[in-house]
Amino acid sequence: MNESPLKKHNRRGFMSSTAAASLAASTMVHSATAAKSDPRPLRLAVIGCGGRGRGAIDDSLTINSGVTLVAAADLRLENCQR
Known part of the structure; x- marks a missing residue:
């Protein structure tokens, strides 16, 4: 019987990998506000929509x-639906 791919991931590994994504997203937003002349x-x-991810989105x-x-x-799934 095959093991579920979700069981290979743990919360600590998931949080550390998503922390970098959250930081990158906030940096991109700062760059976007600095370059307001771009009309696009x-x-x-966002990957990781828990507490920190939700804060980054907001x-x-x-x-x-x-x-x-x-x-x-x-x-x-419930984290994405909020």
């Missing part, structure tokens, strides 16, 4: 009206 909207995709969408959330992923 910033398309944001900050990104609040800071600049030119940011659009286009994708969200999380091991727990």
